[in-house]
Amino acid sequence: MKKLSTNKDIDKFVRKLLRSGWSLVRTKRHPVIKSPDGKRIAVPSSPGVARAYHEFTHAVQRLHVQG
Secondary structure: OOOOOOOOHEEEEEEHHHHHOOEOOOOOOEEEOOOOOEEEEOOOOOOOOOOHHHHHHHHHHHHHHHO
C-alpha cells in the first residue's frame, strides 16, 4: 500500500486504524479514513507542523468520544 502520509508516525497510526476496522476513502486531495460508525477524518498527507501527529491522534480520539 502506498504511504498515506510523509510523517512516519501518522502513517503507522493510520495503518493501525485500517487494520482495526476503519476504511480508506480516496479523494482528489487528501486520503480520508472512515470509522466503523461512519465518521470521517482527513489524513494530513504532508504535515508541516511538528505537533501534527499529536493533533491528528487527538482528533481521532475526539471522534470516539462524540460518537
